Amino acid sequence: MFRALSTAALGMSAQQRSVDNIANNLANVGTTGFKRSTIAFQDLFYENIASSKIGGSVDNNSGTGPALQIGHGSRAVATIRNFMQGSVTETGNALDVAITGSGFFQVEMPDGSIAYTRDGNFSQDATGMLVNNSGLPLASQIEIPSDAAAIEIGQDGTVTALMAGDNSQVELGQIELAKFANAGGLEAVGDNLFRETEASGMPFYAAPGSEGFGAVRQGFLEQSNVDIVNEMVRLIEAQRAYETNSKMVQTAEDMMSVTNSIKR
Numbered sequence: 628m629f630r631a632l633s634t635a636a637l638g639m640s641a642q643q644r645s646v647d648n649i650a651n652n653l654a655n656v657g658t659t660g661f662k663r664s665t666i667a668f669q670d671l672f673y674e675n676i677a678s679s680k681i682g683g684s685v686d687n688n689s690g691t692g693p694a695l696q697i698g699h700g701s702r703a704v705a706t707i708r709n710f711m712q713g714s715v716t717e718t719g720n721a722l723d724v725a726i727t728g729s730g731f732f733q734v735e736m737p738d739g740s741i742a743y744t745r746d747g748n749f750s751q752d753a754t755g756m757l758v759n760n761s762g763l764p765l766a767s768q769i770e771i772p773s774d775a776a777a778i779e780i781g782q783d784g785t786v787t788a789l790m791a792g793d794n795s796q797v798e799l800g801q802i803e804l805a806k807f808a809n810a811g812g813l814e815a816v817g818d819n820l821f822r823e824t825e826a827s828g829m830p831f832y833a834a835p836g837s838e839g840f841g842a843v844r845q846g847f848l849e850q851s852n853v854d855i856v857n858e859m860v861r862l863i864e865a866q867r868a869y870e871t872n873s874k875m876v877q878t879a880e881d882m883m884s885v886t887n888s889i890k891r
Contacts, residue, residue: 635875637700660745728841730804
């Protein structure tokens with residue numbers, strides 16, 4: 628019964644982690660380029676209570692029959708992120724860019740390292756540098772001239788400016804994408820950014836539209852891939868599992884009360 632209490636408590640804790648994760652998914656249903664995640668669970672170690680022999684006797688140390696094993700519950704062990712393509716919505720903003728297919732934009736962090744994102748909601752800062760919503764510049768360091776009349780971004784990531792006055796086209800640079808062998812191994816660091824890890828592997832770089840890489844679309848943004856209906860179903864499942872584990876705690880407590888009352 629003491630084992631049942633601890634097992635049920637661990638089950639409640641695991642389901643709480645699941646609810647926390649679902650809440651985060653739902654909170655980011657409107658976040659540009661957000662990728663939903665799920666919690667992976669793992670059963671804990673099993674205790675060999677007894678092993679049955681062919682002759683019918685019970686031996687705790689050896690035996691040829693099936694073992695009597697009691698588990699010790701479950702725990703949350705990993706967050707699995709789903710990088711399925713989100714819907715692409717037209718915004719009309721010339722500096723909004725969506726990736727249709729595989730790949731990540733690269734932005735430069737304050738410490739000089741590179742972070743990766745699917746959020747293509749770009750703008751220009753006071754110096755004309757193309758930056759994300761957090762003010763971090765693209766790794767390709769694209770600077771927009773102050774006298775540019777219009778900006779064009781091709782599907783291959785080439786950025787050109789139409790200059791005012793002479794109507795000439797000036798190439799400003801190219802947006803390069805990064806791709807990982809195991810994108811699910813990336814570490815989420817907030818602000819729609821991910822960092823490379825040993826699990827993700829080293830990044831591969833290429834221009835948008837290259838083999839294995841998605842193209843970019845100017846004037847569009849990729850929306851969150853959170854499915855509200857699916858998240859609500861998962862929330863109900865987690866809630867029911869939590870309630871069931873809490874009832875198991877009550878049942879174990881009732882059984883302990885009955886056992887304690889036998890001597891009276």
